[in-house]
Amino acid sequence: MSIAQSPDHTAPPAIWHNLLATDGDRQTTVSAMRTSRDLMATAAMQPPFRIRNHPRAGSTKR
Numbered sequence: 001m002s003i004a005q006s007p008d009h010t011a012p013p014a015i016w017h018n019l020l021a022t023d024g025d026r027q028t029t030v031s032a033m034r035t036s037r038d039l040m041a042t043a044a045m046q047p048p049f050r051i052r053n054h055p056r057a058g059s060t061k062r
Contacts, residue, residue: 006014020026039045
């Protein structure tokens with residue numbers, strides 16, 4: 001991947017993060033969200049936080 005440079009040194013950088021470009025990126029993001037949801041459902045996180053009612057909140061499918 002090449003880096004595009006503007007001849008105008010005052011121009012803001014054009015940043016292309018390429019987020020979620022690969023299947024591995026998407027799988028990692030989904031896994032992280034599931035782990036976060038599981039952690040927020042633990043007793044240690046209650047009652048300061050509540051898990052929103054989500055259809056898959058009780059799902060064990062990973």
